[in-house]
Amino acid sequence: MQDPKHKVNSNKLQQAWVSYALSKSEAIPLILRELEKETYQKVLQPRMLSSPLQGRLLSLLSQLIQPKKILEIGTFTGYASLCLAEGLKENGELHTIDSNEELIKFQEKYFSKSDYSKNIQTYLGLALDTLPKIKGLFDLVFIDADKVNYDNYFEQVLPKTRKGGLIISDNVMWSGKVIQKADPDDLSTIALQAYNSKLKSDPRVKTVLLPFRDGLSLSWVR
Numbered sequence: 296m297q298d299p300k301h302k303v304n305s306n307k308l309q310q311a312w313v314s315y316a317l318s319k320s321e322a323i324p325l326i327l328r329e330l331e332k333e334t335y336q337k338v339l340q341p342r343m344l345s346s347p348l349q350g351r352l353l354s355l356l357s358q359l360i361q362p363k364k365i366l367e368i369g370t371f372t373g374y375a376s377l378c379l380a381e382g383l384k385e386n387g388e389l390h391t392i393d394s395n396e397e398l399i400k401f402q403e404k405y406f407s408k409s410d411y412s413k414n415i416q417t418y419l420g421l422a423l424d425t426l427p428k429i430k431g432l433f434d435l436v437f438i439d440a441d442k443v444n445y446d447n448y449f450e451q452v453l454p455k456t457r458k459g460g461l462i463i464s465d466n467v468m469w470s471g472k473v474i475q476k477a478d479p480d481d482l483s484t485i486a487l488q489a490y491n492s493k494l495k496s497d498p499r500v501k502t503v504l505l506p507f508r509d510g511l512s513l514s515w516v517r
Contacts, residue, residue, distance in 0.1 A: 313348060320351050327377060330405045334372045338401065343371050345439075345465075349508050350378040353437070353463070356513075357382025360461060362434030367391040368422045368448050369440035369465075373402045379437060380411040392418040392425050392440075423447055431455030439465040442483040445490045453499060453516065460516045462500065467491055468510025 317323075327350060335341040345353065357365070357379045365379050370393035380389050389411065393402075396419060406415050418425045422440055426448070433456045438448050445464060456462060467473070469487050477484040491512070494502040500514040 313346075317348055317351075320348065321354075323347050323351065324377075326405060326409055327374060330372060330374055330377070333401075334374070338372055338398070345375040345378065346508055349511070350374060352507070352511075353378040354381045356461065356463070357435060360435050362460075363387045364431070364433045365389040365435045365437070366429065366431075366433045366452060366455070367437045367439070368426075368452075369393060369438070370398070370402055370417065371395075371439075372398060373405050375437060375439065375465075376402075376415065377405065377409055377411065379435065380409070380414060382435075383411065383414055387414055389415045390418065390429050391415065392420070392422045392429075394419070394421050423451070426451045426455075429455075432457040432460070434460045436460070436462040437465070438462065442466065442469065442490075443486045445486060446493065449490070449494075456516050458516055462514040462516065464490070464494070464512040464514065466509045467504060467512045468506060470509060473510075 331344060331347065334344050353375055358381060361382055361384050363384050364387065365383065367376055367379065367389065370376055370391040376389060376391050383389060399419060402417060406412055423444060433452065436452045436456055438445060440448065449462065452462060467487055469484055472484040473488050473491060477488060491504060494500060494512055494514055500516055502512055502514040505511045505513065
C-alpha cells in the first residue's frame, strides 16, 4: 500500500515543477489571466479550461506553424482559442465550435476585446453537424470536446487538413483511466483507448502522445 505522505509529496513536487516551468516560460497575456480568473468564478467545471502552461504550448505550436486557418472543436470559454490565435498569419481565420449556448456571451466578451476579434468565427451546435459546413484546408486542428466522438471528429477533419498540418487531441490520458481496464459503461475511456491505439497505427498521420497535463496527442498529417 502506498504511503499517503508519498502521494502528498509527489503532488507538491509536481505543482512545484509546473510553477517553475511557468516562471521560466513566456509571460501569460493579461487577457488570458482575466479569462481564467472569471472562468473559475462563474463557470461550471472550470477544470475543462486549458492550463496556463498548456496554453503557452498551444501558442508556441501555432506560432511555429503560422497557420492561415485553424479549426477548434470545443470552445468552452475561449482560453485555448485565444492561445491558438496568437500564431495566425495576418488575415488568418480561426473557426471554433461549441454546443453550450450558455457560454456564448462569455466567449464573445473575451474574443471581442482580444487582438483577434476579426479573425475568430464561432459556431453554436453539435460539431458533427457543423463540421461539414466549414471549408478547409486547415493548417492546425485542436480537438477538445466529448471524448466518445474523438474518432468521428478525426475522420471528419483529416480530409480538411493539409499535408504537413497538425491535429492536436486533448485529454487523451483521461486522468490516467486509459492505462487501466475500463468499466464497460465508461464509454469515454473506452473510446479514448481505441482512439489512442488508432492514432499510433494510422499511416495517414505520425503521432506523439505527450503525458502533459491530461495528455496531448500531436498528429502530423502525412
